[in-house]
Amino acid sequence: MVSQQNGRASVFYDPKIRGIFFQAVLFAALAVFVSWIAGNTIANLRRAHIASGFGFLNSRAGFDVSNALIPYSSDSTIARALLVGLLNTLLVAAAGIVTATAIGFLVGIGRLARNWLVRQICTIYIEIFRNIPPLLVIFFWYMGVLSVLPLPRNSIKFPFDMYLNSRGFYMPAPVLGEGAWVTGAAFMTGIILAFVSASWARRRQMATGRRPSVLWVAIALIVGLPLAAFALTGFPLSLDVPKASVFNLTGGIQVKPEFLSLYLALSFYTAAFIAEIVRAGILGVNRGQTEAAYSLGLKPGPTLRLVIVPQALRIIVPPLTSQYLNLTKNTSLAVAVGYADLVAIGGTILNQTGQAVEIVAIWMVVYLGISLVVSVLMNWFNAKTALKEK
């Protein structure tokens, strides 16, 4: 009563003080909980005679990895084994993202096609792959398809010296000769020049209203320049063709079935989701936009490129980002077929050394780091495509 006469509520009802009080309680509870866990963990580790800390990273790994991208043997350090795993994870993720995006955009546009048959095929594709666990699709490729392929002796032959058998997919490996770097440099220069010419064309269009041809110039720069350099340096490239020996194929690039099944499954699975995102994005652009573009005299091609796609991208990019992240996280399913990704190698180390806390911490840091990088990149792209309101 006294407090009300003063025009103030009791301290007990002051939202600020209550807030501080509740947060203090939460903080104290969390602190007690964490210290309890930490105490238990330390006691458990001591009982199991496991030294905590990251010192074990420098000891000898002692296990082999079948598909390492960098030189690695069982005598390498554990840290290097983890690096091998990380590179494998990134390889599958990058390859999967590219393929899933390509299939996803094709199927998504196909679902909106005027052609009835194409529409039905795309719908069936989406409904099948969206509703089946990715792990099952991985097993499907690994155990159902790739492992029942013929032995290396009776490989299925493809054109250009490519072979498919139960040990994977073989293709010729390019061997770079002397002066090959000139071609690479020419390629990079071509790309840079293409960007320069595109920005020049844009400025020209702004100034004169006329749009100089961009596409052909870009193709000439990006394809023609390296080709010319390649010819001038005397074709410094030879192919290492896979050859059949008695039991196996030697030479060339071998893509192992573990990688192939993981890559195919993740691409097909994620593509189904991307297709739905693309479809929603295109449908999300008001029909009036197309009609307005036509009435301004734009042809269907420029209408698509200048009016519909930029607006559709605005809707597509944010969910696309989360699909890319999902695909990257799903590469951890590699452990089920024995593809040596970060989780598989981490699991092996975990079983050998018992350093559970450290390994899980490394996993978390790496995956959170990848998520962060992809998010930043895609947010930058999103900011570029987003509606610029005044």
Add this chain to the structure above:
Amino acid sequence: MQEHDLNFVRVEMAIAEAPPRSGKGLIGWIRNNLFASLGDTILTLLGVALVVLIVPPLADWLFLHAQWTGTDRTFCATKAQGGIHPDGWSGACWAFVGQKFQQFLYGRYPIAERWRVDLVGALFLVLLVPLLIPRVPRKGLNALLFFVAYPIVSFFLLLGGWFGLSHVETPLWGGLMVTLVLSFVGIVASFPMGVLLALGRRSRLPIVKGVCVAFIEIVRGVPLVTVLFMASVMLPLFLPPGTTFDKLLRALVGVSIFAGAYMAEVIRGGLQAIPTGQYDGADSLGLSYWQKMGLIVLPQAVKLVIPGIVNEFIGLFKDTTLVYIIGMFDLLGTVTQNFSDANWASPQTPLSGLVFAGFVYWCFCFAMSRYSQFIERRLDRERKR
């Protein structure tokens, strides 16, 4: 004063012209939908080629050449592989699926006790179906039974050890039963967790908000496999020395934590969609925070995101397959485990088993996604009214 009325008003309708013959009937439809242009024609031909290339061999393998009955691997192998079929034969081995069907459903649950699993399944259907049909009344009571009473009853029924029921250890559980238990527990546990985390994330108290954001983002940033590894390897470390911890329970904890973080984001979407007027209205009525959220905001928000919750559930249902990696046998795990059964090992067995498992998962997920679409349309209609 006009001599002539120059306005012309048509009083009768003009006779409608028949549409051009080419746009009518079956031929017109085919022309418009399949051969409208040169590009369309090429696409159609490619599509037909694809269908011809895939469908007949698939139908042959699935049905015509499939082996439907049998008791061991000889029924599903060619003569060269020691079986009864001529060389070059390839067909689904449904005999394998038929023989192992009970195991795919129950795992190694004792045969004499399987009625308990059936009873739990029947109860599940009896409580779930009325909950899904919008017209059936008493949703509150139904939901209470389904989400609170049912899990308790199921726990005692499945695990046993009480009321004269024999105790069935969880390592004996397996198959579809484990898949359903994992996804049901995941969704039931994740819901309250998701609500609390979502409220915490939107709280104005910095520590509460920070803790919730950190939890949600960390769990969503890492793959489920690592969360499961963490639950299976690190949970025993976190507990006082000597505590033993059921493997299934570890997987349940991992799945629930993972689902909770995702659920929080779905519910946050619903909370953000509620107009500020609702919050202000509740405040001006003098409701406390929990009254405001529990009586005004959450009921509206949750209803708004039912499709999102169902989608989350579909994702969780598919993700339960990952427990195979930490050595548990759900449906996919049980099927895969049986490939190494020497009695059934043949080149056709893995593909047949996987196609069967895929079909089961597909049926569940497809039904759920259709239900989610149905609810979405219904909510749209209500909003427009």
